[in-house]
Amino acid sequence: MISQEQFNKEIELIIANAVREDVGDGDHSSLACIPFDAHGKAKLLVKDDGIIAGVAFAKRVFEYIDKDLKVETLIDDGAEVKHGDIVFYVEGSSQSILKAERLVLNAMQRMSAIATKTKIFADLLEGTGAKILDTRKTTPGIRAIEKWAVKIGGGENHRFALYDMIMLKDNHIDFAGGITKAITKTKAYIKDNHLDLKIIVEARNLDEIEEILKSDGVYRILIDNFNYEDTKKAVAMIGDQCQTESSGGINESTVRDYGLCGVNYISSGALTHSVYNMDLSLKAV
Template identity: 70%
Template sequence: MISAEKFQEEIDLIIANALREDIGDGDHSSLACIPESATGKAKLLVKDTGILAGVDFARQVFQVVDPGLVMDVQIPDGNPVREGDIAFYIAGSAQSILKAERLVLNGMQRMSAIATKTSEYVKLLEGTETKILDTRKTTPGIRALEKWAVRIGGGVNHRFALYDMVMLKDNHIDFAGGITRAIAKTKAYLKSRQKDLKIIVEARDLEEVSEILQAGGVFRILLDNFDLTQTREAVRLIGDRCQTESSGGITAKTLRSYAECGVTYVSSGALTHSVSNMDLSLKAV
């Protein structure tokens, strides 16, 4: 995974670009009817149930818009919320609060939805040693927010992007001329460029699992679209030689069954691409 510093750089870019997109040459609605000297206070009102996420993101947005804004957090990230809860109060320049309002709400609504779904999946895995992973099936431009939300919900981040881990999937393998050649070329590439990146290789059947094990040097084997019987056999073959990850069509109904096969991880794109935003509002008080 990328460093904490690099991750924060991504968050900073998201905030800067979102404010540029939203404010342009000015919030003319506020400028037209609210004096620059006016101050006020607003509350973040929860109108839904789930896991709250994005409070710290909101704090960063408010600070970028106006360092003079004062935030009073009532419910931190990662806590369960229900309708009627107040997550925080924000006080200061009324114009500044309104400039930040939509970005704060957009970010928190989506992050809370992702954290809520992730938390549901984590609970389904209780009692097993398997952990839930996210994927790169994220909204372009706000991946860092969505992966942050997965962590808040108790999940684990997969690689952040194409540059922080090697993942040889079916197309890489086919274009390279097979699994053995793909792995050998990857090892040579990483050595020549002095890059210390973990290698994950996708297997489409048990024969490919055996071929990956024979090639060696792999951090994790991705068992793609394996049924439960194949997954159990793959886990037995692999043993403790590397990590295992199940993926492909796994739902909340089948998640625990795959975990009980003994895989290290189950990855799910649904954590980020199939959620409905939590209903939140920012209201003047």
């Protein structure tokens, strides 16, 4: 996984680019009718039920826009919220609050939706021993905050990007000429380039599981699109040789049954690509 320093840089880039995109050469609506020295206060109002996420991100946005803005937090990231709750108050320059408003709301609405969905999956897996993972099926440009939201919701992050872990999926295997060749070439590549990267290999059937197990150095086997019975067989075959992960269209109705098959992890792109934003508002008080 990426370091905290790398993650912080990603957050900084997201904020800087979002402000560039939204503000441009100025918030002319506010500049036109609100005095430069006007002082204001606003509240983050919840108009939905779920898990709140993005409070810490919002604070970083406010600080980026105006270091003199003051935030009073009433509810922290990861807490359950209901319609009518107030998450925080922000006070300071009225122009600055309005400049930050849309970025804060856009991010928090999406992050809260992701955290809420992740919490549902995590709760369904309770007691199975399996943990829920996200994927790279994220919104281009804002992956860091979406993966942050997964963590807030009780999930775990898979690899962040193509550079921090090696995953040999079906196309890699087919282009490389087969599983064994793909693994052998990958291990040589890691050694030749002095890299410290874990290797995950995808299996499409039990025969491929058997072939993967003939090679050492595999960190995790991705048991992709298996039914329950074959997943149990795959887990039994793999034993303690490496970690196991189920994937492939797993949803709220099936996630617990896959967890009960004995896998270590279950990955779901739906955590980040199939959510409906939580309804939040930033209202003047």
